[in-house]
Amino acid sequence: MTDTSTPPSAESAEASAAPTATEEASEAKKSESVASDSDLFRQSEIAADYVEGLLDILDYDGDIDELVSAGRPMVEVVGGRLQPLVGQRGATLEALQELTRLAIFRATGSPSRLLLDIGGYRAARRKELAAVARNAVEKVKEHGDPVRLEAMSAFERKCVHDVVNAIPGVQSESEGVEPNRRIVVRAAD
Incomplete structure (x- = not known):
């Protein structure tokens, strides 16, 4: 049986030259x-x-x-x-x-x-959705009951999630199936 491995001194030189x-x-x-x-x-x-x-x-x-x-x-x-x-x-x-x-x-x-x-539709809609999200948060904090919003596109849901998730004490999640997927805002667990 023939040993084809590299001599130890060569391995050490290669290891030090090779990046980790x-x-x-x-x-x-x-x-x-x-x-x-x-x-x-x-x-x-x-x-x-x-x-x-x-x-x-x-x-x-x-x-x-x-x-x-x-x-x-x-x-x-x-x-x-x-x-x-x-x-x-x-x-x-x-x-x-x-x-x-x-x-x-x-x-x-x-x-x-x-x-x-x-x-500029998306920029304007983003502002409207921020107001919708803040309104839902106020209702949840005031009454304690979850608030279900109307069905929204993925873009619209993302805008609402971003606003709700930035406010302590509440959380949001999407439910349903496209095109009737909606957000539910509730008190945080």
Whole structure:
């Protein structure tokens, strides 16, 4: 039987030259964050191009801003006459967002958490939902009974959860199945 192992002195030299597992993990995280940031910017560019094509087809005018915020790609469309692209309670906007996410998936092969906003709808809706959440919290604190809110989209539920979870003494959870998924606000356990 022949010994094919490396002599101990060679192993020691290789081990001191090779990075440790911790160093390798640190380098991998650095390259991942750089790659993910560039991936997010790429996703917002793809989305902006797709939305621009839709606006051209529909003969709508709008300025398109592409950005990355809070770790997700975003596209904002600003201009006049955009309300039909938002639809009733943002239904058309949600559909356009899903189509844009599909365009990103088709181009990149990976799912996207793109957030599309048209005419500032999401920013305005976020303010309305914060008021709804605070009102529900007040009712829970005053009466002690859980408060069930109306059915909401995932975006709307996230906005409400963020506000409720920032207030001590209350908690929120989602219940039900789409499209009738809603939030229940109750006293914290």
